[in-house]
Amino acid sequence: MIRAILLGLAALACLAGAAGLWLTRAHPVEAARFEGLTGDAEAGQTLFTAAGCASCHHAPDAEGDARLVLAGGQRFPSEFGTFVAPNISPDPDAGIGGWSLTDFASAVIRGVSPEGAHYYPAFPYTAYTRLEDQDVADLWAFLQTLPESDAQSIPHEVAFPFNIRRAVGAWKLLYLRNEWIRPAESTELERGRTLVEALAHCGECHTPRDALGGLRTGAWLAGAPNPSGDGTIPSLRPEDLDWSASDIAYYLESGFTPDFDSAGGHMAAVVANFAQLTAADREAVAAYVKALPPE
Amino acid sequence: MLRTVSVLAIFALATPAVAQDFDGHLKARQGMFRIMAINLGIIGDMAKGDAEYDAEMAQTAADNLVAVSQTNPLVLFPEGSSSEALEGTRALPAIWDNTDDLLAKWSAFGEAAGGLQQVAGDGREALGPALGPVGDACSACHDEYRASNE
Incomplete structure (x- = not known):
C-alpha cells in the first residue's frame, strides 16, 4: 500500500515536472505565418x-x-x-x-x-x-x-x-501578453498606443515592476525607480504630469521641458529618436499620454 | 589620547563647515543652469508659438546664453560636491573623472549658443532649427553627468 502511494507520488512528481517543462517550453512563431510577407x-x-x-x-x-x-x-x-x-x-x-x-x-x-x-x-x-x-x-x-x-x-x-x-x-x-493596455478611440490614439505600448516600449521604464520583475499594468506609466539605481523615472499620469499636449510633443522633439530643463539619461536617447519621427507621431504620443486616466 | 580626542573634535567641527562651503557652490551652479533655462525659455516659447516673437528679446536671451557659455563651469564643481557626497545635487561623480570631456561638452554648448545668437533676430522661423543643437548639447552632458529626477 505504502509502496503504491510512493509510486503514485513519484508518478505525480514526474507528471508535474513534465507539465512544468511543457508549460515553460519556448514558443517560436510558426514558419508559415511569415512566409508570405x-x-x-x-x-x-x-x-x-x-x-x-x-x-x-x-x-x-x-x-x-x-x-x-x-x-x-x-x-x-x-x-x-x-x-x-x-x-x-x-x-x-x-x-x-x-x-x-x-x-x-x-x-x-x-x-x-x-x-x-x-x-x-x-x-x-x-x-x-x-x-x-x-x-x-x-x-x-x-x-x-x-x-x-x-x-x-x-x-x-x-x-x-x-x-x-x-x-x-x-x-x-x-x-507575456499581446493585448493592448489602454483603449484607443481614434486613429491618433491608436497610433499613439502603437508607439507607447509597443515600439517605444515606454512602459519598460515608466511603469513600476513587481517582485518578479513583471510590469504592474494596473499602475501603467505611473513612474518607477530607475533600474540602473539612479533616481526615479517620472510618472506620466495626469495627477503627476501637468504638461499640455504641445509641451509633451515639444519635449519629444527638442528634449526641453516646459521649464526649459533638458532631458538626460536614457530619455536623451529616446528624444534623439523621437526627433527623427514625424510631428504627427509626436502629437499622437502626446494625445495618448493626455488620455491616461487618473489613478 | 588627548590628541586623538582633539583630532576627532577638529573633524567634528570641520565636517559641517565643509558642507556649508559647498552650499554656495550648489546654489551658484544651480542658479547658472536656471539662468540658462530662463533665457532658453524666452526663445523656446517664441519658437513653439506660445509667445509673440520679439527680435530684441530673442537677441538678448541668445547673447546671455553665449555669455554664460564663456565662463568656466568647473569652478562651481569643486571635488567632493557630487551627488554621492551631498544631498540636493544631481552632479554625478563621473564629472570629476572626465573634466576634459565635460569642458568639451560645455564648449559644444557654446558653439550651439553662438549659432542661436547669429539667427535670433532673424524671425521666429529661424529659432527652432537653431535651438536643436542647443538641446543636443544640454542632453549630451546631462546624459552622462546628471542623475535622473529624484
Whole structure:
C-alpha cells in the first residue's frame, strides 16, 4: 500500500515536472505565418527609430553614424543581474545575419532564440509582441541594410537562480501578453498606443515592476525607480504630469521641458529618436499620454 | 589620547563647515543652469508659438546664453560636491573623472549658443532649427553627468 502511494507520488512528481517543462517550453512563431510577407526597408527604418533598437544595441560610447553599427556591449544593470546587449548587426557569425525572418520574428515577438532558448525580458519583446506581422518583416528588412560588426556578444552577468533560462518560460506565462493596455478611440490614439505600448516600449521604464520583475499594468506609466539605481523615472499620469499636449510633443522633439530643463539619461536617447519621427507621431504620443486616466 | 580626542573634535567641527562651503557652490551652479533655462525659455516659447516673437528679446536671451557659455563651469564643481557626497545635487561623480570631456561638452554648448545668437533676430522661423543643437548639447552632458529626477 505504502509502496503504491510512493509510486503514485513519484508518478505525480514526474507528471508535474513534465507539465512544468511543457508549460515553460519556448514558443517560436510558426514558419508559415511569415512566409508570405516581404519587408519594406524604408518603412522598417521608421520602426527601427521609434523602437530605439540602436539606443541599446550600438557599441558603448558610439556617436553619430557609428550608432547604426549594432555591435552590442552596452551594460544594463538590474536587481536580477547585469544584462549586456548582444551584437544584432547583419554579420553572419557574430551578429544575426544568418537568421531567417521567422527566427527574427520569434526573437522580437516571442523572446525565443533560433536555438529555442528564452531571452531575458531586458529585451522588451513584452512590448514588441503587440506589433503587426508586417512591421516585424519591415524591421527585419531594414536591419539587414545596416553595417556588419564582428564583435562577439558578451554573456549576461546573471547569478542563480535567474541564470536558469527555463524559468523565463514560467515568467512569460505570467507576463507575456499581446493585448493592448489602454483603449484607443481614434486613429491618433491608436497610433499613439502603437508607439507607447509597443515600439517605444515606454512602459519598460515608466511603469513600476513587481517582485518578479513583471510590469504592474494596473499602475501603467505611473513612474518607477530607475533600474540602473539612479533616481526615479517620472510618472506620466495626469495627477503627476501637468504638461499640455504641445509641451509633451515639444519635449519629444527638442528634449526641453516646459521649464526649459533638458532631458538626460536614457530619455536623451529616446528624444534623439523621437526627433527623427514625424510631428504627427509626436502629437499622437502626446494625445495618448493626455488620455491616461487618473489613478 | 588627548590628541586623538582633539583630532576627532577638529573633524567634528570641520565636517559641517565643509558642507556649508559647498552650499554656495550648489546654489551658484544651480542658479547658472536656471539662468540658462530662463533665457532658453524666452526663445523656446517664441519658437513653439506660445509667445509673440520679439527680435530684441530673442537677441538678448541668445547673447546671455553665449555669455554664460564663456565662463568656466568647473569652478562651481569643486571635488567632493557630487551627488554621492551631498544631498540636493544631481552632479554625478563621473564629472570629476572626465573634466576634459565635460569642458568639451560645455564648449559644444557654446558653439550651439553662438549659432542661436547669429539667427535670433532673424524671425521666429529661424529659432527652432537653431535651438536643436542647443538641446543636443544640454542632453549630451546631462546624459552622462546628471542623475535622473529624484
